[in-house]
Amino acid sequence: MPLPLSILEQLLRWEQELDNWPPLQPLLQQRALPVEPLRHPEFQRHGVSVEVLRGDRLHPLVSGNKWFKLKYNLLAARRQRSPALLSFGGPWSNHLHALAAVARLLDWPLRGVVRGEEHHARSTPMLREASAWGMRVETVNRHRYRQLRGQPDLVGAAAHYVIPEGGDNWWGLLGAASMALAISGDPQRFSHVLAAVGTGCTLAGLRLGLPAGVEVLGISALKGAWQLPAMERRMAQLPGPPAPWHLSLAHHRGGFAVADPALLSFMAEFSDNTGLPLEPVYTGKAMLALLDYLARGIIPSGSRVLFVHSGGLQGQRGFRPPESTPNLSR
Secondary structure, eight states, X not given: OOOOHHHHHHHHHHHHHHHTOGGGHHHHSOOSBOEEEOOXXXXXXXXXXXXXXXXXXXXXXXXXXXXXXHHHHHHHHHHTTOSOEEEEEOTTOHHXXXXXXXXXXXXXXXXXXXXXXXXXXXXXXXXXXXXXXXXXXXXXXXXXXXXXXXXXXXXXXXGSEEEOGGGOSHHHHHHHHHHHHTBSSOGGGOSEEEEEESSSHHHHHHHHHSOTTSEEEEEESSOOXXXXXXXXXXXXXXXXXXXXXXXXXXXXXXSTTOOOHHHHHHHHHHHHHHOOOOOTTTHHHHHHHHHHHHHTTSSOTTXXXXXXXXXXXXXXXXXXXXXXXXXXXX
């Protein structure tokens, strides 16, 4: 890779189409995502330069990679004249939260199928806000959730445009690839790009969109050895010749959305020292992994690293008292 010319031309056409969609303009004002130097004693000690892609600054509610994975899906739904949207996620889903905010801006009905029958529309701040913005929350048990996620026709998908969990489809992958185009300056100046991984859509998209000489490192927030062969299959399907990537399965710290006291303490200290806010589901674990990679020489001295901040800071609220629902202006 770099991004094949045919795909690049298509992305540029889609970006023009987004520009002509007035309600989305608040999300399109910042075309180039800011890249800022990040200073920490461990970076200096290991002789590594680190910069951070500030996806968290894109929008207060639709931040980071969530917007990138949604935007081309929304265009596809618009072209199909879909009367409503349907998607899936957990009770703390950043994806559903962001999608609900965008659907509100677009006056688009949204159904959100939520994992866990013990939950309801007000059981977490994320669901409470998504519900307040108009998302119809439908909670199901975990077995049923897996079934419906794989067969959305069982929940009346014919009347909806279906966006998979996490925005993880070809449109989402291309949206993640466009994150590479939004990096301020030349991305070839970096030797490594490091990002947290959930579904793997963002990691594959970054690999597609970044120059072949940049190694892409993914830090999984999930437990399970199944992730590696799944990612290998996904990377093998990308157009263009193979390019370097790596997926860590060793930095999840107990599993998805599990946050031990050491992680929370590290995040507080790191943010105090650097001014960079982190959250415990994705970016906190990814930053700990970066420090581990430096200590073990996996990222060698002299490297230039771009840390992708994928937003999702609202997820911090699962680890502190809830707040009031934000007022989403139309």
